[in-house]
Amino acid sequence: MKKDISFPEVTGVKIAIAKSTNNLGESEWHAYLINKNLIELDDVLIVSKGLEKTNGEGRKTSTLRHILGTVNAQSSAPIEAISPEVFSFQNEFWLSYYIVGELFDKKFIVAPFSEFELQDIEELGLKGVYAQ
Numbered sequence: 001m002k003k004d005i006s007f008p009e010v011t012g013v014k015i016a017i018a019k020s021t022n023n024l025g026e027s028e029w030h031a032y033l034i035n036k037n038l039i040e041l042d043d044v045l046i047v048s049k050g051l052e053k054t055n056g057e058g059r060k061t062s063t064l065r066h067i068l069g070t071v072n073a074q075s076s077a078p079i080e081a082i083s084p085e086v087f088s089f090q091n092e093f094w095l096s097y098y099i100v101g102e103l104f105d106k107k108f109i110v111a112p113f114s115e116f117e118l119q120d121i122e123e124l125g126l127k128g129v130y131a132q
Contacts, residue, residue: 010106012037015093016121017082017110018128031079031093031110034123035071041097041104044068046079050089061086071097076123088112093131108132 014034022028031048035041046066052058064080071077079093091110096103108131118127 005103007105008102010095010104013041013095013097013104013106014123015079015095015108015110015131016124016128017091017131018121018124018126019115019118020126029082029084029128031082031091032076032121032124033068033071033079033095034076034121036074036123037099038073039099040073041071041099042069044071044077044095044097046096047094048080048092050086050091052089054090059089061089061091084115087114091131 012035014036015031016034017029017031020028020030033044033046046068047063048066049063050061052060066079068077090112093108095108096105098104110129110131113129118129121128121130
């Protein structure tokens with residue numbers, strides 16, 4: 001059972017939603033995994049979904065599963081495209097990965113935000129919001 005498994009603390013890993021501009025000058029939004037560790041993350045799996053209300057009522061997005069494989073040390077990887085229509089939702093990202101055969105697992109949440117509340121995402125060189 002899950003209570004019998006000890007999960008080490010996740011450190012040096014972040015998830016962010018950030019805005020970029022495509023070659024047509026249009027805004028594009030993506031969720032990114034940021035690995036600030038000095039070691040690669042293996043067998044990276046992310047499950048994402050959005051909830052209009054934190055109690056589970058209201059609209060929900062589809063649950064998506066992403067296999068990123070290996071994410072190199074001190075790098076980032078795109079997870080998925082994000083539509084601005086779900087910025088008002090609580091977006092959840094369940095992250096699981098291995099480092100040297102040890103399993104790490106953490107739930108990241110991006111609270112509802114607007115495009116006017118962006119901050120610098122230093123690791124990506126873009127504007128966006130970090131997950132908590």
